[in-house]
Amino acid sequence: MSAVSLSSSTTQTVPRIRTWLRNLARNYVVRRLAVALLKIYIVVTLTFFIIRLMPSNPIDAYIAELMDLYGYSYEDARDEAAALFGIDLEAPVWKQYIDYLIDLLHGDLGTSYRSKGTPVKALIAKYLPWTLFSVGTALLISFTLGMLLGMAMAYWRGSWFDHLLTTLASIISAIPNYLIAMMLLVFLGVQWKILPIAKMRGAYSPGMKPSLSWAFIKDVFYHAALPITTYILTTVGGWMLAMKSSTLSTLGEDYVTVAKARGLPERRIVTAYVGRNASLPLVTQLAISIGFVVGGSTLIEFIFVYQGIGQLLLSSINTRDYPVMQGVFLVITIAVILANFLAEFVYGWLDPRVRVR
16 A cells, blocks of 8 residues: 555544544533542542541551550550551552552552451442342332322312321422431330330341342341331422422423313323323432432431441541441442432433433
8 A cells, every 4th residue: 555545534534533532522411421530639639638627547546445445555446456457547548549549440449448358349349239129129219209299289279188298298399318216216215115226226137148039128128117217207398399399390291182072081180180290300310319219318317227338438537437338438439420310211211302322
């Protein structure tokens, strides 16, 4: 091949590559993915430095624990901590940060300081499913129940049913979830002794082997009953009020009036016209709420001693277990950002008027 033909081929290829890169940069999905990755990087960086600004460090926390709980002298506690922790916290922070990013790019979240030899990924894989199960189940129930009750409140607006549920929804939405959890614990477990709170701790009973058997499934729901109930009580009111407001707004639209004038069956109007359009804001909000499933359970799991990712995060904060803290915060960050990313496309799928091409 002559030099002239090579030069001509190169001249034609370069503009094509530039055009392809330009089109790629203009693509909506690619731009949103790039923004999502940038957000993840920023949060990871902030998390790394902020947790190292916290008072004390893993070694100091362990020394204080040995001295307070087991009566160790400072020298003995320091020697045991030095033998347990194979870490160099005296290294420059920038070097620790670079090493962390390199490990992260290789998919390595590090090893727990307190659970020596246990990878952070193994701890997250152990605790995360129980949080997803409890909070996810409650979110699905509260969302469905809130949509149905909210639509009924809108259709029967001004009735005693509407006034009663609006009042209840407003009250329970204003109470913090940890306060409701403590009330359930005190009244159902201590005062009235309806539930054996001590036996309901953990994700499942000791000696029970995970399986798809009915005995195990029943046991899992038994242990998750109080967290699920708490999540439902603290979220269903918001869904009810949001759905009522959205339904009332939709009932006043022209297309609903036209559908009624055409003599369409009321069931079709409710499902195809009112329900579908009224649920648009709620479905988007649901997609965003999914992202907060991972991080919104810390206090509830602590109160009920439920072995989820929230309890893992709280214990890692108390012991200054940096790798576990960083791993959990990374999972929470990715979940929230992906949920927001998903919400945009779900809304476009439900409403073709705003669909992104």
